[in-house]
Amino acid sequence: MEAIVRNEKIKLPDRIIGHIKGINPGATVVFFGGIHGNEPAGIKALEQVFAQLKSWNIKMNGTLYGFRGNVKALELEKRFLESDLNRIWQRHHITSILRRDKEFLRPDEQELLHIYNSLSKILLAEQPPYYFLDLHTTSSHSKPFITISDAMINRKFATLFNVPIVLGLEEYLQGTLLNYINERGYVSLGFEAGQHQDESAVQNCVEFIWKTLLHTELISRKDFEIFQNFKHNFNECSKPCFYEVTQRFKIEDHDNFSMKKGFLNFSKIQKGEHLASYNQTDVISKKRSILFMPLYQKQGNDGFFIIRRIPMLALKISAFLRQFKLYQLLILFPGISWTNKEKETLMVNKKIARFYIKSIFHLMGYRKYFMSNTYFFMSNREKRAKNHLYKKCKWY
Numbered sequence: 396m397e398a399i400v401r402n403e404k405i406k407l408p409d410r411i412i413g414h415i416k417g418i419n420p421g422a423t424v425v426f427f428g429g430i431h432g433n434e435p436a437g438i439k440a441l442e443q444v445f446a447q448l449k450s451w452n453i454k455m456n457g458t459l460y461g462f463r464g465n466v467k468a469l470e471l472e473k474r475f476l477e478s479d480l481n482r483i484w485q486r487h488h489i490t491s492i493l494r495r496d497k498e499f500l501r502p503d504e505q506e507l508l509h510i511y512n513s514l515s516k517i518l519l520a521e522q523p524p525y526y527f528l529d530l531h532t533t534s535s536h537s538k539p540f541i542t543i544s545d546a547m548i549n550r551k552f553a554t555l556f557n558v559p560i561v562l563g564l565e566e567y568l569q570g571t572l573l574n575y576i577n578e579r580g581y582v583s584l585g586f587e588a589g590q591h592q593d594e595s596a597v598q599n600c601v602e603f604i605w606k607t608l609l610h611t612e613l614i615s616r617k618d619f620e621i622f623q624n625f626k627h628n629f630n631e632c633s634k635p636c637f638y639e640v641t642q643r644f645k646i647e648d649h650d651n652f653s654m655k656k657g658f659l660n661f662s663k664i665q666k667g668e669h670l671a672s673y674n675q676t677d678v679i680s681k682k683r684s685i686l687f688m689p690l691y692q693k694q695g696n697d698g699f700f701i702i703r704r705i706p707m708l709a710l711k712i713s714a715f716l717r718q719f720k721l722y723q724l725l726i727l728f729p730g731i732s733w734t735n736k737e738k739e740t741l742m743v744n745k746k747i748a749r750f751y752i753k754s755i756f757h758l759m760g761y762r763k764y765f766m767s768n769t770y771f772f773m774s775n776r777e778k779r780a781k782n783h784l785y786k787k788c789k790w791y
């Protein structure tokens with residue numbers, strides 16, 4: 396994405412929902428809606444906000460973009476056509492897409508290429524700091540929440556919204572758009588606004604977009620107050636609460652999976668509780684925990700996740716460890732070494748790794764991204780984070 400803009404002639408309709416160049420310099424803020432074609436709430440919300448900005452004659456700083464995600468899937472109201480557009484942003488896959496002739500690209504890959512080129516052009520033409528926000532909805536009923544890759548800049552920015560923040564999804568879901576952007580070091584948040592068809596999901600997105608415009612200083616607090624007169628107020632927690640994904644129930648396309656009816660996102664579940672049926676067997680909860688994103692739609696490979704609340708003390712300790720770069724000390728332990736001289740990723744011997752607690756790596760900012768027969772490979776979000784771009788921001 397750095398500076399490669401492939402000369403592609405694929406014509407996709409109406410990618411851009413809106414684009415505003417402000418009167419003064421400022422941040423570049425990029426929203427996506429409908430990366431999943433069955434999730435139109437984010438698009439409806441972006442359309443509303445662009446219309447509001449115009450009709451209330453709001454003078455903006457910086458630059459704002461709103462993009463449609465999977466345009467072809469949105470037209471067909473399907474999650475994706477052949478492959479999930481939010482699971483194919485791996486580096487090797489992108490390289491392969493860039494190399495191939497366009498007639499050999501599958502429909503969702505064409506969408507990726509188009510978005511990739513748009514992003515490359517934005518990073519070449521527009522000014523930092525950059526913010527990337529991806530608007531989604533879930534198949535289960537849910538209060539709004541944010542998902543992030545666990546870099547401190549994402550954490551700090553995400554806490555401005557006072558909704559639950561879920562870390563660690565990237566360890567289970569490879570190839571998401573935000574993960575790809577995050578690896579380039581920019582602030583990137585996923586906002587999950589509620590259930591796909593729930594009208595409040597649109598209003599939650601509208602509120603999230605306005606708050607983002609305020610926190611990125613694209614609009615003044617006075618202009619934000621114009622919106623506040625209309626605001627709907629999403630279900631906020633009194634202070635930021637963080638959760639970590641601990642388990643994923645993965646399903647394959649040919650599997651027969653059905654979630655037991657009635658679970659909400661963030662439902663507390665008991666040991667021994669019947670959760671789902673999977674290829675004619677019952678899926679039973681092994682312990683008391685919190686259910687996350689139970690699947691109530693046909694397409695998708697994640698039956699459900701299990702999450703746990705992260706204590707505030709653990710968050711404070713991890714902020715301290717990262718501030719003083721103490722994660723570098725990990726290589727003093729047996730079975731752990733750097734993969735290259737840039738010291739970006741760790742190799743952890745699997746035989747020895749079972750003696751370490753996964754949380755220690757997470758506290759230090761490491762997440763598993765690849766596994767060979769002998770090693771886990773772990774990358775550190777802090778090493779890649781472009782903190783210097785955000786140092787002058789009010790929230791930093």
Ligand SMILES: [Zn+2]
Pocket residue numbers: 430431434531532
């Ligand atoms: Zn989605």
